[in-house]
Amino acid sequence: MLEPIMYEGGVFKHNLVIELIEDLGGYVLQTNYMQTEVMIQMLCPHEDISMLEDMAKELRAKITRAPLTGTDIIVIAPTLAYHHLPHHACDVAEYMRRFGANTTLIGLARGVGRRIAQISAKERVLVNEHDLAVFALGNFEDCLINKKYVLYKDLDVPCIITGTPELPEPPMYAKDYVGHLGRIAHRLKLEGELDALDRLVETVGKTLDEQRLEISKDPLTTQPARIMKEIKEQIPEINKSLSPAPITLQLMGARVKLSYAQYKEVLENITFEEGVTLREIAKVLPSEVRDYILIRILPKSVTGFVI
Amino acid sequence: MLPLEVFRVESPDKTGAEAYESVIRDVLADLELTTVLGRLWVHIDPTEPVFFFCTLIRTGLPPICVKDMADISTGTQSAKQVELKLTNEEHVSTLLSILWIEYGRENVSQPERLVITIDTEDKDRVAKDLADVVIADPRREIESRLADALLRITPEGFRVRHHVSTGSEMLFVASEDSIKHEWVKKAEDMMDQLKGDL
Secondary structure (H helix, E strand, O other): OEEEEEEEEEOOOHHHHHHHHHHHOOEEEEEEEEOOEEEEEEEEEHHHHHHHHHHHHHOOOEEEEOOOOOOEEEEEEOOOOOOOOOOOHHHHHHHHHOOOOEEEEEEOOOOOOOOOOOOOHHHHHHHHOOOEEEEEOOOOHHHHHHOHHHHOOOOOOOEEEEOOOOOOOOOOOOOEEEOOOOOOOOOOOOHHHHHHHHHHHHHHHHHHHHHHHHHHHOOEOOOHHHHHHHHHHHOHHHHHOOOOOOEEEEOOEEEEOOOHHHHHHHHHOOEOOOOOEHHHHEEEEEOOOOOOEEEEEOEHHHHOOOO | OOOOOEEEEEOOOHHHHHHHHHHHHHHHHHOOOOOOEEEEEEEEEOOOOEEEEEEEEOOOOOOEEHHHHEEEEOOOOOOOEEEEEEOOOOOHHHHHHHHHHHHOHHHEEEEEOOEEEEEOOOHHHHHHHHHOOEEEOHHHHHHHHHHHHHHHHOOOOOOEEEEEEOOOEEEEEEEOOOOOHHHHHHHHHHHHHHHHOO
């Protein structure tokens, strides 16, 4: 099993870490350089973590388990008005990035109010493309319990709700609930607010672990990280993308930031060492995000093999 | 009346009211309105749903005229110009644009940082008229900031609004349904109580 790990250290000799991970059969997902510092998100085989720890110690670097690495989370505010942004919806999205998640922030077109709150079909499809949705809602218990569920009741992905009151159990249709994160008009920096953000990350991590366990019962034909590696090797155009994460990994696939019309065929023809093509083990679909491509890997029960 | 000597945020939902108080404090601080409002009473009932906002505005600063920011003189008898010696530079750009419109750009010059001269044939009349020209009115600015604050504080979905605004008080009712007469009546009662403590 591959463990999601975050490496933070100096740029000096960091390529040794990348080589080690590749030798061990792990994957480097993202490398961010910040002047003389480097942050590497990677997947490392569970049994070889001690080797990575030894090397990190030698290079005076820090490695931590980042449970949100390789996941695609969407944070949803009722609208894009200043009632919800930049605090607290952006703060929530930013905080989860520190734990390795790729977060997207959207505001619904008509998510505000009680009786009038609604989510459109297009927004629902967009949300369902992600691994998990976090709804940044407001202050009043009555709204959270009796009204706002219309926004997430028809979604397929697990939804985690944030709001001000502490509720004994999550509202209807929600996977979980985190309190003390309601409408806040200042940057989240007070002790109670940071605690609430930590609880949110913990809740999101727990929900994603449950999903990983569920997927492992009928494993995917290949790891999403392997598809990412093959795309990088076989489609050089991906390296020209200006996006910080040209390939966004998800639990069951990836979003590739290339034009669907132009690159669908090319992607489907990617060939693996074992002789199979991507077309045989995954669905290549148009994404709702611009004209990007969404890859959904088929499980073993459909293809009959694992590579 | 002291700044925010009454600050009341009420709701049947106690936790919600506390969170809302924090939101209101942040918005008022962001828009520099904390010293402008004297008394504030907000009541929110999410089940109705209705939002009341009643406030008394402290009598603010008077409008700033040219005589408040500059000494006006007509110089020597032979000179055909009015001279303004600035004592406060805060609104100079507004003053210049008003002078340009009124007397023409070619007649207004600024030989030094704190001196503005206006070329004119009738310097006594110009000096007299100029003294009371309003350059900035802080009260108008406060009104627009207060309107902005209200829109930020009110729950976003509450788009049906009723408001009564005079120079010294503001009453505001918002809901996502039609505004009921009893709500307006209640807001007026709240306003009377707020004024009654004076």
